[in-house]
Amino acid sequence: MRRFPSLISNPKRHPSPLLPPITPSKTSNPLTPNNSPKLVLFRILRDRPIDEARRVFDQIPSPDTQLFTMMVGGYSRAGRVGDAFRLFDEMPTRDVASWNCMIKACIDCGDVERARKLFDEMPERNVISWTTVLNGLAQVGRVDEAEEMFRKMPHRDTAAWNAMISGYCTNGRFVDARLLFEKMPQPNVVSWTAMIGGYDQNGESEKALSLFHQMCRSGIKPSSSTFACVLTACANASDLVLGTQLHTHIKKIGYLSDTYVSTSLVTLYANCKEIENSRKLFDESGDRNVVSWTALVTAYGLQGRHEEALGEFNKMVEFGIRPNQSTFTSALNSCCGLEALDRGKKIHMCTIKLGLELDVFVGNSLIVMYSKCGNVDAGLTVFNSMMRRNLVTWNSIIVGCAQNGYASLALKIFNDMSYYHIQPDEITYIGILTACSHARFLNKGKYFFQLVKEDTSVEVKLEHYACMVDLLGRCGNLEEAEDFIRSMPMKPNVTIWLVLLSACRVYSNVEVARRASKEIFDLDPHNSAAYVLMSNIYASNSRWNDVLQTRVMMRFRGVVKLPGFSWITIRESRHEFVCGDRSHPMAKEIYKKLDWLKGRLKEYGYVYDKRFVLHDVDDEQKETVLSYHSEKLAISFGLLSTVEGSTIRVMKNLRVCGDCHSAIKLISVVVGREIVLRDSTRFHHFKNGSCSCGDYWN
DNA sequence: ATAGGGTTAG
Numbered sequence: 263m264r265r266f267p268s269l270i271s272n273p274k275r276h277p278s279p280l281l282p283p284i285t286p287s288k289t290s291n292p293l294t295p296n297n298s299p300k301l302v303l304f305r306i307l308r309d310r311p312i313d314e315a316r317r318v319f320d321q322i323p324s325p326d327t328q329l330f331t332m333m334v335g336g337y338s339r340a341g342r343v344g345d346a347f348r349l350f351d352e353m354p355t356r357d358v359a360s361w362n363c364m365i366k367a368c369i370d371c372g373d374v375e376r377a378r379k380l381f382d383e384m385p386e387r388n389v390i391s392w393t394t395v396l397n398g399l400a401q402v403g404r405v406d407e408a409e410e411m412f413r414k415m416p417h418r419d420t421a422a423w424n425a426m427i428s429g430y431c432t433n434g435r436f437v438d439a440r441l442l443f444e445k446m447p448q449p450n451v452v453s454w455t456a457m458i459g460g461y462d463q464n465g466e467s468e469k470a471l472s473l474f475h476q477m478c479r480s481g482i483k484p485s486s487s488t489f490a491c492v493l494t495a496c497a498n499a500s501d502l503v504l505g506t507q508l509h510t511h512i513k514k515i516g517y518l519s520d521t522y523v524s525t526s527l528v529t530l531y532a533n534c535k536e537i538e539n540s541r542k543l544f545d546e547s548g549d550r551n552v553v554s555w556t557a558l559v560t561a562y563g564l565q566g567r568h569e570e571a572l573g574e575f576n577k578m579v580e581f582g583i584r585p586n587q588s589t590f591t592s593a594l595n596s597c598c599g600l601e602a603l604d605r606g607k608k609i610h611m612c613t614i615k616l617g618l619e620l621d622v623f624v625g626n627s628l629i630v631m632y633s634k635c636g637n638v639d640a641g642l643t644v645f646n647s648m649m650r651r652n653l654v655t656w657n658s659i660i661v662g663c664a665q666n667g668y669a670s671l672a673l674k675i676f677n678d679m680s681y682y683h684i685q686p687d688e689i690t691y692i693g694i695l696t697a698c699s700h701a702r703f704l705n706k707g708k709y710f711f712q713l714v715k716e717d718t719s720v721e722v723k724l725e726h727y728a729c730m731v732d733l734l735g736r737c738g739n740l741e742e743a744e745d746f747i748r749s750m751p752m753k754p755n756v757t758i759w760l761v762l763l764s765a766c767r768v769y770s771n772v773e774v775a776r777r778a779s780k781e782i783f784d785l786d787p788h789n790s791a792a793y794v795l796m797s798n799i800y801a802s803n804s805r806w807n808d809v810l811q812t813r814v815m816m817r818f819r820g821v822v823k824l825p826g827f828s829w830i831t832i833r834e835s836r837h838e839f840v841c842g843d844r845s846h847p848m849a850k851e852i853y854k855k856l857d858w859l860k861g862r863l864k865e866y867g868y869v870y871d872k873r874f875v876l877h878d879v880d881d882e883q884k885e886t887v888l889s890y891h892s893e894k895l896a897i898s899f900g901l902l903s904t905v906e907g908s909t910i911r912v913m914k915n916l917r918v919c920g921d922c923h924s925a926i927k928l929i930s931v932v933v934g935r936e937i938v939l940r941d942s943t944r945f946h947h948f949k950n951g952s953c954s955c956g957d958y959w960n
Numbered sequence: 961a962t963a964g965g966g967t968t969a970g
Contacts, residue, residue: 329962331963396965419964422964423965427966490967493968532969553969554968560969589969591970627970
């Protein structure tokens with residue numbers, strides 16, 4: 263069930279400003295005898311700004327009730343309820359339609375109470391009055407009251423039944439919708455379409471499709487809305503076969519020009535990873551609206567083509583289309599994928615400008631974006647400002663804190679969660695266990711793991727076990743961690759053994775490492791990370807023979823070590839460095855800065871940790887290799903290219919080297935800056951000589 | 961051609 267309240271202008275309100283203008287001539291009165299006032303006003307209300315319509319309306323000698331009501335409806339559609347009310351009050355006579363129109367105006371601006379008051383005040387009500395209020399109640403989630411209206415209404419037509427059915431569907435009361443549908447006397451195409459959409463939105467897309475077939479067999483002709491729904495169901499069920507068939511059919515009967523239909527087709531191809539088809543349809547449809555454009559942004563993002571996704575986002579904004587909650591969600595996701603904090607911030611500003619920053623979906627995306635870009639403080643600010651939160655909000659901030667070393671805060675927020683009676687799920691517990699392992703809260707971690715096992719609404723997954731292994735390993739309980747793995751109810755995977763192997767490196771434990779790596783090589787003989795770890799563990803024990811053997815084995819099995827590199831984004835452009843890299847245009851300055859840093863570090867009594875060199879070379883050489891690691895080069899470049907005192911954010915594709923880790927801690931003191939390094943496993947926030955990871959840098 | 965029911969993304 264996902265449905266956003268429409269905060270942004272409803273697209274169907276004003277057909278198109280590009281329609282041929284109704285010759286606005288100053289000399290001739292549009293109200294000529296052969297043009298009935300009703301036709302003229304209708305056209306002007308349809309095609310021209312509302313104030314223009316009002317000027318024409320004011321020229322009509324003595325407008326009848328119907329003309330008044332048309333004008334009231336025009337104000338309502340333009341979002342000008344105040345004007346609608348003023349005109350409504352001025353009306354000499356009112357009929358049921360005028361009252362109904364005003365009721366709808368109240369509902370459209372979100373004032374259901376006022377609509378109800380009007381409903382009670384009006385002299386007589388018809389089935390439309392009842393249905394309008396019923397629908398208004400259902401729209402704001404007051405489905406029980408809607409139900410009461412439905413029960414009480416003296417007469418029900420098909421539209422009334424349909425309103426109740428869709429009211430149930432939009433409020434997740436799918437079973438009730440189904441019952442009503444089966445009970446209703448004359449289901450029409452609207453009823454069927456509502457049910458198809460209902461099934462689809464309740465995650466039963468296959469059933470939606472079979473209902474569509476059933477509908478066709480029962481002789482009801484699908485409308486363009488039906489096709490829009492069915493195509494969405496195809497998209498969600500990844501039924502490209504049926505989707506393509508429908509596409510052909512739709513082309514034949516000329517429904518392709520329908521916005522909803524073409525948008526659904528764009529989504530269909532996007533979801534089925536046929537993005538080029540999706541793109542083609544989008545370009546050909548000529549109808550570029552928020553929804554289809556957002557579908558495109560999302561589609562690129564889903565394929566990991568984040569640059570293109572953000573490109574589409576920008577094009578859309580340039581084109582003058584106002585992004586909405588979904589657009590922002592997708593765009594922020596892509597910023598996340600690119601770790602593009604700068605662009606993420608820009609988009610954040612954009613959401614504020616449009617008044618969407620408090621939306622729960624946008625807020626969630628912002629939290630994730632900031633946390634993934636290493637700025638969890640900004641994520642916390644967003645979290646605190648949000649008026650509405652859901653489980654995803656809580657999970658996002660907990661995981662964000664956990665990954666960025668704010669362990670105690672993560673646990674505190676978890677505690678707050680139960681205060682708000684939010685039931686945690688699998689992801690919440692992963693966040694909590696991650697936090698515990700970060701902070702080496704051994705007992706707390708064990709307690710929470712027990713909690714997961716006892717929580718019947720949560721399934722204990724491999725990831726939870728991995729967190730526990732990480733925790734035990736971090737605390738140096740390597741044997742206990744190994745026993746824990748061997749006693750797991752499910753078969754351990756490579757990842758879980760790698761977690762243990764990493765711990766072995768920190769504690770230089772060869773025995774457990776050997777057993778863990780054996781398990782890994784049985785599962786995946788080409789796992790380069792395991793070879794590198796093993797050879798590091800041997801090296802740190804000065805077992806150069808074993809180091810050599812590991813490397814020979816690697817070569818023999820054709821395992822390629824992933825080259826390590828780091829990058830930093832300065833003013834939206836990305837600079838990459840590998841160890842000892844001199845290809846950067848500013849290489850000279852970078853090395854000069856590094857050498858200066860090296861001198862300062864020595865003053866602080868810093869000694870290179872030579873365990874982190876793989877090769878058996880003499881100490882001086884080791885030092886040279888270490889001092890030009892890619893992360894150091896990126897940081898040095900960052901220091902040169904940013905303002906004094908600002909935070910430096912660097913990424914690395916592999917884990918940060920242990921020597922670099924100690925060096926960067928000191929660098930943060932020497933230069934008086936916060937340095938954020940995101941490596942392949944977590945964030946390290948270096949500040950005033952210490953790191954958020956608690957010096958467990960694997 | 962005055963008023964109510966189904967439709968697109970995440």
